[in-house]
Structures are given as structure tokens and as C-alpha cells.
Amino acid sequence: MVTGALFLFFLVPCVEAELCYNGGIFDGIKCICDENLYYGPKCEFPLDEIPVIQLSVTVTVDAQVRVTNKEYNKSLEDLNSNYYREIQTQFKKQMKDVYGAVPGYKDVEILRMKNGSIIVEHKVISQVLTENNLELIQRIIKIIIEAVEHSLKDLHTEGKCIDPSGPELCFVPLPNSALIPSFSLNDTCKNVSDTKYADYYYPYIRNGTVRCITRCSSGTPDSMNCFNGVCRLSEIGPHCICNNLDVFWYLDSYCRLPIQKTVLGLSLALAVFFVLSIILVICLIKAKRKNSRNRRSDGANCDKIGQRNPIFQE
Ligand SMILES: *[C@@H]1O[C@H](CO)[C@@H](O)[C@H](O)[C@H]1NC(C)=O
Ligand SMILES: *[C@@H]1O[C@H](CO)[C@@H](O)[C@H](O)[C@H]1NC(C)=O
Numbered sequence: 001m002v003t004g005a006l007f008l009f010f011l012v013p014c015v016e017a018e019l020c021y022n023g024g025i026f027d028g029i030k031c032i033c034d035e036n037l038y039y040g041p042k043c044e045f046p047l048d049e050i051p052v053i054q055l056s057v058t059v060t061v062d063a064q065v066r067v068t069n070k071e072y073n074k075s076l077e078d079l080n081s082n083y084y085r086e087i088q089t090q091f092k093k094q095m096k097d098v099y100g101a102v103p104g105y106k107d108v109e110i111l112r113m114k115n116g117s118i119i120v121e122h123k124v125i126s127q128v129l130t131e132n133n134l135e136l137i138q139r140i141i142k143i144i145i146e147a148v149e150h151s152l153k154d155l156h157t158e159g160k161c162i163d164p165s166g167p168e169l170c171f172v173p174l175p176n177s178a179l180i181p182s183f184s185l186n187d188t189c190k191n192v193s194d195t196k197y198a199d200y201y202y203p204y205i206r207n208g209t210v211r212c213i214t215r216c217s218s219g220t221p222d223s224m225n226c227f228n229g230v231c232r233l234s235e236i237g238p239h240c241i242c243n244n245l246d247v248f249w250y251l252d253s254y255c256r257l258p259i260q261k262t263v264l265g266l267s268l269a270l271a272v273f274f275v276l277s278i279i280l281v282i283c284l285i286k287a288k289r290k291n292s293r294n295r296r297s298d299g300a301n302c303d304k305i306g307q308r309n310p311i312f313q314e
């Protein structure tokens with residue numbers, strides 16, 4: 001019974017060790033990994049670079065409109081005031097229609113409300129799926145700006161505003177207000193990677209394409225240099241695995257300055273021997289002085305060591 005339990009206890013880890021990690025599938029001989037994310041005999045290593053064919057780009061355009069049927073007051077400086085929230089909710093609701101034709105439109109984010117009557121500065125947020133090609137992304141951004149511009153031009157709701165005293169907002173466009181675009185790839189790489197490692201992949205633009213890399217990818221400005229080792233990503237982040245750890249010690253986590261363990265052991269032994277010798281010599285000298293001062297000394301401990309050790313006898 002006990003042996004059976006023991007047997008299981010030792011067997012279970014062995015069987016588990018046979019399996020593949022990270023969703024790899026064992027085909028009887030080897031692990032078949034999700035080749036876009038992992039490699040290694042057990043699929044234990046996350047790739048240094050995830051291939052990106054398609055990506056999702058978040059494009060934002062800063063714009064502003066004028067609300068004509070509401071009064072500006074100090075409440076609008078407080079994001080938690082009822083007045084602010086009321087206008088925000090209504091604004092978001094109506095902008096869904098206003099920007100309905102903008103490709104990938106997701107939401108608006110209010111940046112600021114200003115006096116006049118109320119000028120609402122906001123970000124128009126779009127998310128589009130595109131091929132991994134920077135030129136194409138630039139073209140998409142241009143299309144989105146044009147669409148925002150068009151939507152704002154069509155914003156002649158002032159005349160159409162049926163009940164200016166009602167909850168609905170009446171808008172007019174602000175002439176000559178600049179539309180400022182920007183795009184973010186920050187989420188792109190988080191989305192393509194496994195959530196376990198999402199924090200360690202980041203976008204790197206090279207040769208007109210976006211690459212999702214980690215600090216273990218070589219040849220980039222943030223690459224980690226593991227001098228006498230290899231870089232590996234784990235759940236704690238990228239780090240160096242140093243070569244021949246059974247033979248060498250390294251002075252830092254980048255595997256610099258290998259020191260042979262045998263050499264280190266020998267030097268340590270020598271150092272200990274050296275320190276002991278000095279202590280012994282000091283003891284001997286002290287004992288000698290005591291002896292010469294008081295011939296009938298009952299003998300310090302050091303004295304005995306000195307007498308037993310032939311090297312230190314005269
Ligand atoms: C992430 O991927 C999911 C589907 O896989 C998609 O619906 C979502 O929009 C993506 N988000 C980003 C920020 O890429
Ligand atoms: C808003 O502007 C108007 C006209 O310039 C002014 O009379 C009013 O006091 C301003 N309101 C606030 C809260 O600053």
C-alpha cells in the first residue's frame with residue numbers, strides 16, 4: 001500500500017515531465033507547438049519574435065465641436081459632477097451617429113470642455129484591422145482623418161435641433177480647427193501574444209513593418225545582451241541563462257565575468273588559510289610577550305597551539 005503510494009508519488013512527476021507545455025500536443029514522438037508562439041522540445045520557450053501578418057491599429061483623431069444649447073459653468077471642470085456626466089453621456093450617444101461613417105469607429109473620449117458656449121475637445125477613436133505594412137497604415141490614417149473631417153462638415157444640426165431646451169445637444173463645427181491624428185500599436189503585440197507573456201512583447205517598426213519582439217530579440221536598441229549565455233523569456237520576464245553553470249560562477253545576471261568554480265574554491269581555501277595564519281601569528285606574538293613579562297604564566301590558549309604546531313616553534 002505504502003510502496004504503491006510512493007510509486008505513484010514518484011511516477012506522476014515523471015509522466016508530467018513527458019507532456020508538452022503551453023498547449024503543445026504530444027504526437028507520440030515529439031511535441032507539436034503553436035509555432036507562432038512557442039518552440040523547444042516541450043514547447044517550453046516563448047518565441048523572441050511573434051510573426052505578425054495582420055494587426056489591429058488604434059487611430060485617434062483630436063477634434064472639437066461647439067455645443068450651442070448648453071451653458072458653460074464651473075461644474076464642467078469637475079469630471080465627477082452631474083452636469084459633466086450628463087453632457088458626456090449625451091455627447092457619446094450622439095457622436096455615434098455623427099462619426100458613424102468613420103472606418104472602425106469605436107468611441108469618443110472627451111479631453112476638455114471649454115467656455116464658448118461649450119467647446120468640446122475630444123478624441124475620435126477607431127480601431128482597424130490591417131495588413132502589417134506601415135505604408136498601408138499611413139493610408140488608413142489619412143482615410144480616417146478625411147472621414148472625421150467629412151462628418152464634422154455635415155454637422156449642421158443647429159437648424160435641425162428640434163428642441164434646444166431638451167436633453168439633446170445641438171452642434172456646430174468649429175471652423176479652422178485642426179485635426180490631429182495619432183496611432184498606437186501598444187495593444188497590437190499584447191493581443192497577439194499569450195496573456196502570460198503579454199507584458200514582455202512590444203512593437204518595433206523595422207523596414208516598413210511592425211514586429212512584436214521581446215528584449216531577447218537580437219539587433220534592436222533594447223536587446224538584452226547575455227555575454228556568456230542565452231536570453232530566454234519566462235513568466236518573470238526576459239533574463240539570461242548563463243553557460244556551464246556547473247563549472248562557472250558569474251559576477252552579474254548578464255553572464256559577464258565567468259569565474260571557474262574550482263579556481264574560486266581554491267582561492268577561498270587559500271584566503272581562509274591566510275587569515276587563520278595571521279590570527280595564529282598574532283596569538284603567538286601576544287603569548288610570547290605575556291611569557292616574557294610573567295615567566296610563570298599558566299599559559300594562554302594560543303600558547304598551547306603554538307607549542308603543538310611545529311611550524312611555529314623556534
Ligand atoms: C484582440 O483580438 C481580438 C480577437 O482575437 C479582437 O477582437 C480585438 O479587437 C483585438 N484587440 C486589439 C487591441 O488588437
Ligand atoms: C463664459 O464666457 C462668457 C462670455 O465670454 C462669460 O460671460 C462667462 O462668465 C464665462 N463663464 C465662465 C464660467 O467662465
Ligand SMILES: *[C@@H]1O[C@H](CO)[C@@H](O)[C@H](O)[C@H]1NC(C)=O
Nearest residue numbers: 071072073074075076082083
Ligand atoms: C451648471 O449648470 C448645470 C445645469 O444647468 C447645473 O445643474 C449646475 O448646478 C451648474 N453648476 C454651477 C457651478 O453653477
Ligand SMILES: *[C@@H]1O[C@H](CO)[C@@H](O)[C@H](O)[C@H]1NC(C)=O
Nearest residue numbers: 058182183184185186187202
Ligand atoms: C505606448 O507605450 C509607450 C511605452 O510603454 C508609452 O510611452 C506610450 O504612452 C503608449 N502609448 C499609448 C497611446 O498608450
Ligand SMILES: *[C@@H]1O[C@H](CO)[C@@H](O)[C@H](O)[C@H]1NC(C)=O
Nearest residue numbers: 132133205206207208209219
Ligand atoms: C525589407 O523588406 C524587403 C521586402 O519587403 C526585403 O526584401 C528586405 O530584405 C528587407 N530588409 C531587411 C533589412 O529586413
